[in-house]
Amino acid sequence: MAELETAPGTQRPGGRTARVRAAVLRAAEDALIECGFDGIDLAEIARRAEVGKTTVYRRWENPRALVADLLVDMAEQSVARTETGSLDGDLCANARLVVRTLTDERQGALFRAVIAAAAGEERTAEALHRFYATRIAEWVPCVTQAVERGEVPEGTDAPEVIRAVSAPLYYRFLVSGDPLDEAVADRAAHAACCAAKAGAYVEPKNDVAE
Amino acid sequence: MAELETAPGTQRPGGRTARVRAAVLRAAEDALIECGFDGIDLAEIARRAEVGKTTVYRRWENPRALVADLLVDMAEQSVARTETGSLDGDLCANARLVVRTLTDERQGALFRAVIAAAAGEERTAEALHRFYATRIAEWVPCVTQAVERGEVPEGTDAPEVIRAVSAPLYYRFLVSGDPLDEAVADRAAHAACCAAKAGAYVEPKNDVAE
DNA sequence: CGGTTAACGGATCTGTGGTTCCGTTAGGAT
DNA sequence: ATCCTAACGGAACCACAGATCCGTTAACCG
Numbered sequence: 001m002a003e004l005e006t007a008p009g010t011q012r013p014g015g016r017t018a019r020v021r022a023a024v025l026r027a028a029e030d031a032l033i034e035c036g037f038d039g040i041d042l043a044e045i046a047r048r049a050e051v052g053k054t055t056v057y058r059r060w061e062n063p064r065a066l067v068a069d070l071l072v073d074m075a076e077q078s079v080a081r082t083e084t085g086s087l088d089g090d091l092c093a094n095a096r097l098v099v100r101t102l103t104d105e106r107q108g109a110l111f112r113a114v115i116a117a118a119a120g121e122e123r124t125a126e127a128l129h130r131f132y133a134t135r136i137a138e139w140v141p142c143v144t145q146a147v148e149r150g151e152v153p154e155g156t157d158a159p160e161v162i163r164a165v166s167a168p169l170y171y172r173f174l175v176s177g178d179p180l181d182e183a184v185a186d187r188a189a190h191a192a193c194c195a196a197k198a199g200a201y202v203e204p205k206n207d208v209a210e
Numbered sequence: 211m212a213e214l215e216t217a218p219g220t221q222r223p224g225g226r227t228a229r230v231r232a233a234v235l236r237a238a239e240d241a242l243i244e245c246g247f248d249g250i251d252l253a254e255i256a257r258r259a260e261v262g263k264t265t266v267y268r269r270w271e272n273p274r275a276l277v278a279d280l281l282v283d284m285a286e287q288s289v290a291r292t293e294t295g296s297l298d299g300d301l302c303a304n305a306r307l308v309v310r311t312l313t314d315e316r317q318g319a320l321f322r323a324v325i326a327a328a329a330g331e332e333r334t335a336e337a338l339h340r341f342y343a344t345r346i347a348e349w350v351p352c353v354t355q356a357v358e359r360g361e362v363p364e365g366t367d368a369p370e371v372i373r374a375v376s377a378p379l380y381y382r383f384l385v386s387g388d389p390l391d392e393a394v395a396d397r398a399a400h401a402a403c404c405a406a407k408a409g410a411y412v413e414p415k416n417d418v419a420e
Numbered sequence: 421c422g423g424t425t426a427a428c429g430g431a432t433c434t435g436t437g438g439t440t441c442c443g444t445t446a447g448g449a450t
Numbered sequence: 451a452t453c454c455t456a457a458c459g460g461a462a463c464c465a466c467a468g469a470t471c472c473g474t475t476a477a478c479c480g
Contacts, residue, residue, distance in 0.1 A: 129388075
């Protein structure tokens, strides 16, 4: 039949294929960390993964597609969320986790590389957005619980509060280059908390009524 | 003599040299907008600038150095700041300007490309940081004036307030991919304003006393 | 205004990232 | 266990980004 769309790795996904995928993604991660997004060389990745370079070119048509796939993989590994009993405490825990990740030598380099890769292609960008949508969704409960406790007003846009915590940290990391430390994390969390309590993140469409 | 450090363009900076620099930077800007950071081709830039490609390779050793130079150039063009008389109004004006810039087809692509370029090399990153330091400094007065008016507490970290306005916008632009519009701009400004008034940006080192 | 040489630019060469070819290995269905 | 073919992998190939050469143009100095 005229099945033009038989992408390699889709019809026999088990065994070797899966092993190759895992090895290549791991190697890609290492390469991104060490060389950054556009220092990477597919041939080098193939060598590290102990895989033929033809395979890498066949399965992922370009470096960005490989990064996109890596992001899908990363989204599957979730991180444990801390619960402290107060919104401020939960947001601080989140902010500190983000700072620890971004300032970690390897993780930081990885995130930087991945975000740079996403700047260039729509499909990779989508993968990045899905990754963050997943991460943000994991932390949403700490806001909804705060709403239930009456700490913040009804109708607060929970994901937006979580984004508000990360935003200043990523802004420093990617844009302004200002330092990142625990004090900055706590301040970001505290600011988001203040704003949330003041109702700055209440969604405009629904009125305050439940 | 053994003067190894005679970089091209430093000893006769006038006339042709300056003209070439300007033409190449313009062409680079266009190329970045159309192709993104790693779609650019130095030869193509040379062609557009009507300049020999040898010249481009000689003056800027790699694409990133060219971007760094472009950023220096961009930092020199400052944007007019609006004054509305209230902190919230000023921050809104700032936020809307940022959103307008990032959502503009050409400008948005340029910023994305430039930030991606900075993710890969220290020198380019420094140029980016200087660019934003300049931009942020331009808007600092609207916070210091608010302090004078008594709108926000003494000791408020003014640049941090400005960063807090931009941060959620850049976070959406680069990281989460959530939409950017005036409502988002206003909310970012309003949240920063709330947090500032609540004293979330008071610098920890000095006590509240003046 | 004339000389010196920094800086430019066309032509040409080269190394490497990426592609193609085809034989080999092993997943999955019977 | 056996077959069929999806998927892998080594080697040879190719195109083009980027480097080099050297003759030309035009800054800056006196």
